[in-house]
Amino acid sequence: MSELVSLHENPTEQFLRTDRMPHIWCPGCGIGTTVNCFTRALLDSNANLDKVSVVSGIGCSGRVAGYLNLDSFHTTHGRAIPFATGLKLARPDLDVVVYSGDGDLFAIGGNHFIHAARRNVDIKVICVNNLVYAMTGGQTAPTTPGDALTSTSPYGTFEPSFNLPQLAEAAGAVYVARWTTYHVRQLAKSMFEMFNKKGFAFIEVLSPCPTLYQRRNKMGDGMETLRQYKELSKRKDGASTSEVGLTRDGEIVVGKFVDRDRPDYATLMKAHYQHTMGDKYVETGAIICQ
Amino acid sequence: MTVHADPKGVLTGTHFIDGDHACCEGALAAGARFASGYPITPSTEVVERFAARIPSVGGVFIQMEDELAASIALQGAVWGGAKAFTVTSGPGFSLMMEHIGYALMTETPCVFVDVQRGGPSTGLPTMPAQGDMMQCRWGSHGDYEVIALAPNSPQECFDLTIRAFNLAEKYRLPVMFMMDECVGHMTEKVVIPPADQIEITPRRLTKQAPDEFLGYKADEDLVPDIAKAGDGYRFHVTGLTHNEKGYPSMTVKTQDKLIHRLQDKILQNADDISINEEVDLDAADVVVVAYGITSRVAMKAIQMVRDSGQKLGNRKLRIGMFRLITPWPFPDKKIRALAGRIRGFVVPELNLGQMSREVERASGGLAKTIAVTHAGGTVHSPEEIAEAILEAAR
Numbered sequence: 001m002s003e004l005v006s007l008h009e010n011p012t013e014q015f016l017r018t019d020r021m022p023h024i025w026c027p028g029c030g031i032g033t034t035v036n037c038f039t040r041a042l043l044d045s046n047a048n049l050d051k052v053s054v055v056s057g058i059g060c061s062g063r064v065a066g067y068l069n070l071d072s073f074h075t076t077h078g079r080a081i082p083f084a085t086g087l088k089l090a091r092p093d094l095d096v097v098v099y100s101g102d103g104d105l106f107a108i109g110g111n112h113f114i115h116a117a118r119r120n121v122d123i124k125v126i127c128v129n130n131l132v133y134a135m136t137g138g139q140t141a142p143t144t145p146g147d148a149l150t151s152t153s154p155y156g157t158f159e160p161s162f163n164l165p166q167l168a169e170a171a172g173a174v175y176v177a178r179w180t181t182y183h184v185r186q187l188a189k190s191m192f193e194m195f196n197k198k199g200f201a202f203i204e205v206l207s208p209c210p211t212l213y214q215r216r217n218k219m220g221d222g223m224e225t226l227r228q229y230k231e232l233s234k235r236k237d238g239a240s241t242s243e244v245g246l247t248r249d250g251e252i253v254v255g256k257f258v259d260r261d262r263p264d265y266a267t268l269m270k271a272h273y274q275h276t277m278g279d280k281y282v283e284t285g286a287i288i289c290q
Numbered sequence: 291m292t293v294h295a296d297p298k299g300v301l302t303g304t305h306f307i308d309g310d311h312a313c314c315e316g317a318l319a320a321g322a323r324f325a326s327g328y329p330i331t332p333s334t335e336v337v338e339r340f341a342a343r344i345p346s347v348g349g350v351f352i353q354m355e356d357e358l359a360a361s362i363a364l365q366g367a368v369w370g371g372a373k374a375f376t377v378t379s380g381p382g383f384s385l386m387m388e389h390i391g392y393a394l395m396t397e398t399p400c401v402f403v404d405v406q407r408g409g410p411s412t413g414l415p416t417m418p419a420q421g422d423m424m425q426c427r428w429g430s431h432g433d434y435e436v437i438a439l440a441p442n443s444p445q446e447c448f449d450l451t452i453r454a455f456n457l458a459e460k461y462r463l464p465v466m467f468m469m470d471e472c473v474g475h476m477t478e479k480v481v482i483p484p485a486d487q488i489e490i491t492p493r494r495l496t497k498q499a500p501d502e503f504l505g506y507k508a509d510e511d512l513v514p515d516i517a518k519a520g521d522g523y524r525f526h527v528t529g530l531t532h533n534e535k536g537y538p539s540m541t542v543k544t545q546d547k548l549i550h551r552l553q554d555k556i557l558q559n560a561d562d563i564s565i566n567e568e569v570d571l572d573a574a575d576v577v578v579v580a581y582g583i584t585s586r587v588a589m590k591a592i593q594m595v596r597d598s599g600q601k602l603g604n605r606k607l608r609i610g611m612f613r614l615i616t617p618w619p620f621p622d623k624k625i626r627a628l629a630g631r632i633r634g635f636v637v638p639e640l641n642l643g644q645m646s647r648e649v650e651r652a653s654g655g656l657a658k659t660i661a662v663t664h665a666g667g668t669v670h671s672p673e674e675i676a677e678a679i680l681e682a683a684r
Contacts, residue, residue, distance in 0.1 A: 017526075020537060050522040055366070066526055066538060071519040073369065074528035074538075075362060076392050082326075082359035086366030086374070087519065089350045090324050094370070094520050115355040273345045282298075282348035287323045288371035288518070290293055290492040 012039035015049070017069045024063060028214075028222020030181030030207030031061055031128050035068070037184055038099070038126070041191035052095045055084040057109060059135045060209075061101035061128040078108030081116045084123045090287040092266055095124070095195065102129040102143040106162055110142070117171035120199045122264040126191070127164065127202070130209035138212030146248035149216045163245035168202040169258050175201035176241065176258035181208065182229035183254060190256065199264040206252060217248075292456075293492050295319050297485035299347050305480045309447040309473040310335035312480045313403060314343065316451025317375055319488055322401075323349030324374035326363035328356055328382060331415045332471040333405035336377040357382040361389035365398045369527065371493075371518040373455060375401040379471075380409045383422055384429070391430030392529045393464035394552065397506070397514065399493065401454045402426075403467040405474040406582075406640075408666035418471035419666030420582055420640040426466040427618050433549055435556035437563055438466035438618040440581040444478045450615070456491035457563060461555055462513050468617065470640065472583035472669060493518075500524065506548075507534040512555035560619045567613035568624075574610030575602055576682045577628055578636045579649050581614035583669055588638055591675035600680065607683050617645060622652045629653030634682030638662035638675045658682065 016039070025031050042049065049070060056065035058077035065072035075083045080098045088096040098105075105113055105127050116123065132150055133139040139152040143164065147156040168176045175197045179187040187205060194201040208214055208225035219225065229252065236244075237255040244253040263271070273281040299318035307315070314336045317325070323344070327337035341351040350367070354360040357378055364374035378386060383404045393400055406422050408414025422429075426438050437457050441450045447469065454465040496503050496515040505525045508514045514534075517523035526536040531548055533539040556563065567585075571577060580588040592609045600607040612628065614621070625648075629635070634657050637646035646661035653659060660678045664670050 017537075050524070051520050053519045066528065069524050071369075071524055072526045073366075074526070074530065075365075076388055076529060079358060079362040079389070082354060082363045083366040085352070085354075085359075086324065086326060086363030086368075087370045088366075089352060089363075090367035090372040090374075091370035091520060111355055112359055115359070269350075277345055280346045282346055284323070284348040284350070286371065286520075287349055287367065289321050289323070289373040290296065290490060 011043060012036060015039040015042060015069055017067055020067055023067055025060060026211045028208060028210035029060070030130070030205070030222070031064065033181040033184060034126065034128055034187065034205050034207060035064055037188040038191055040188040041195065044188070044192050045195045047095060047195065051093060052097065053087060054097050054099055055080045055087065056098070057100040057104035059101040059104045059133065060130070061099065062104055064099040078104055079112065080104065081109060081112040081123070081125065085116055085121050088121060088123050089266065093286050098123055098125045100127065102127055102131065103133045103141040106164065107142045114167070114171040117168060117173045117200045117202070119265045120172055120174065120262060122199055122266065124194050125200070125202045127204050128207045129164065129204050130207045130213060132209055132213045134209045134212050138209070138216060145246045148213070148248055161246070163241065164204045165244050165257050166241040169241045172200065173202045173258060174199035174260050174262060177256040178204040178206070178244065179254050180206040180229040180233055180252060182226045182233065186254070199262065291492065292489040295485040295488035295490050296321055300485040300488060301482050302484045303482055305482065306477060307444060307480050308335065308475050308477045309441065309444040309469060310405065310475065311339050312444040312447035313451050313467070313469065314339040315480070315482060316448040317401070317455065318343060318347060319448070319482065320452040320455035321373045321490055322375050322455065323347070324364060324367040324372040325351050325376065326354050326360040326374070327351070327377050328354055328360045330379045330382045332407055332474050333377045333379040333403065335474070336403060336405070357385035358389065361386040361402070362392070364400055365389065365393055368398050368400050369519055375403060377403040377405070379405045379407050380413060380422065381411065383425065387429040390464050391432060394430065394434045394436070395529050396527050397462040398464065399458040399462050400464050401451070401458055401467055402464050403469065406468065406470045414667050416471070417667045418583060418640060418669065420470055420584065421644070421666060423468065423617060423639070423641065423644040426468055433553065435553050436466055436618050437461065437463065437556065438468050438616070440468045440614060440617050441473055442582050442585045442613070443473065444476060444480045447473065448480050448482060452488060456489070459491040459493055460513070461559065461563070462494070462516065466618070468582070470582045504534045505536040506532060508551055508555070511559060512551050556619055564616040564619060564621050566615050566621055566624070567611070569611040569613070570608070571610040571612065571628065573608055575608045575633050576636060576679050577610045577612050577632050578638070578675065578679065579612045579614060579645070580638055581617055581645065584638050584640060585611070585613045587669050587672055588675050591672040591679065594672055594676045595679050600683070602683055609679055614645065620648045620652065625649055625652035626654060626656070629656035632657050634658040634660060636660050636662060636675065636678045636682050638664070638670050638678070640664050640666045640669070
């Protein structure tokens, strides 16, 4: 009998709550792939993991917070961003990441997204865009592109959809990128870059929902979707975000679209109070009670 | 366990300020260093004062984009380690209901201030009512118990705001601070004592090591200790039904255990939580149960009846007052005991009958309950209440 070969532990395993496995995501779902990229970015960034908090909303992607072995908050539907805003303003020493889905962040939570971007709160927002509400059974989302079948659009959707990078740029985000779950290395690198960016940073990740989007639209399984991502994607770093809107079967423009600097909320607040109040201003770091 | 207030937030002295401003000073004295708000009459002055004061105390005020954001941003700050609150009125309070539920389920210590105005909907933005008393108890979905306090003067707006924060920390829940427009906008003397005379309940931070810590394993008082972000505990917080570790566990058994504990931690500690003002209750024939601004009108009514020399048989009619300082948890036992020895309760309130139903329920048919209702917009006339007192004595 041959000896057992000792395999090295997966280096990203330390980031996962292995006692919560198996996860709830379907075979072929892309959310787990994005989590893998996220853990890779954390590993590369040498971040102090005790100082990283992840905040999610509700939905399939909202479950990410629960699987990451970090301080993690599974909040209410659409409200991950304002929760993260409060956490970051009270604890500027923490890295605060919002990890959620397209319905959560851009329908019920859309108002919070644009206001946090306008304020340039120093939080990092990762949106897993699977083009539908998946947890509730595949309903139309504000991102569902073109004429697609969903459970609430049985004759196909006709509403125009959001172009998320354009929305993020217009609202004031300092970093905007889009990848698909095919682009694992590029996505991990982008997440790494985002960590080093001060201000409101946004990454959209296009991800298959084979169970509720691809299947209903006869677009094949998760593997087939990755093949489509590969064929349809075109990298255009610095592309004008007005020209990167998604269609049902058309080109998927990926890359880093926006990387700019402007002072974040806390920096503006401190500078302003110092200017207007002088010595009376009591500058605070972390707000921690007795 | 208590500690003294941090003097940085305590504006010791004698002031002539309104209830909204006094509430803000109470929050600062209690240690609140974070507030998230959204403008709404007649509550805005609380956060306006906080916005003016906090840069020189040390902390953050942020005006959010709506009440949903305001009511969850403060919870993010709390999990970071801050004491935090939000302030609103009728329509904003309606929008905050989901996040009151989130704070209850996740046991997030915080304070929600509601300066009540006429409703429903936009109603009477600048005029008083007490129509949110049941909403603060039942407004979020599901079963739970809350703590609610109702001040009747600017001084109490200060004192009881501190109590609200202390109870929030001790029992880990959102405490409802139920003011009304009159109390909020009424200006009176407010005495703020020195910091070393103000007792503060500190956060019950866990002393356990991260690998031993269970974020929702309760102590003997049915309340779990808490961790804050950034300390290496790597804890999880969710609004889903969760086990002692804080992980989602959607089973009948977990739900039963968790929801009963959330209820019992308030009900079993009700004697510690509940303070109420009891005036001339011994040998009373009629007891007026009132709260907030209405309790002050009721005192006038009681005095009027006394002055008129009303008799019961051949002796003077005896009238007492039970002032609900803690409407929730409702003082069932005390009302029941009173019901067994008096002729009737009179319950004036600026709504069409909310706490009066509780009085009627708790009295279990042993005494009659006369509700003196009012749709809001102004206070009762003392005569209306006096008339009800006489009716109750008959």
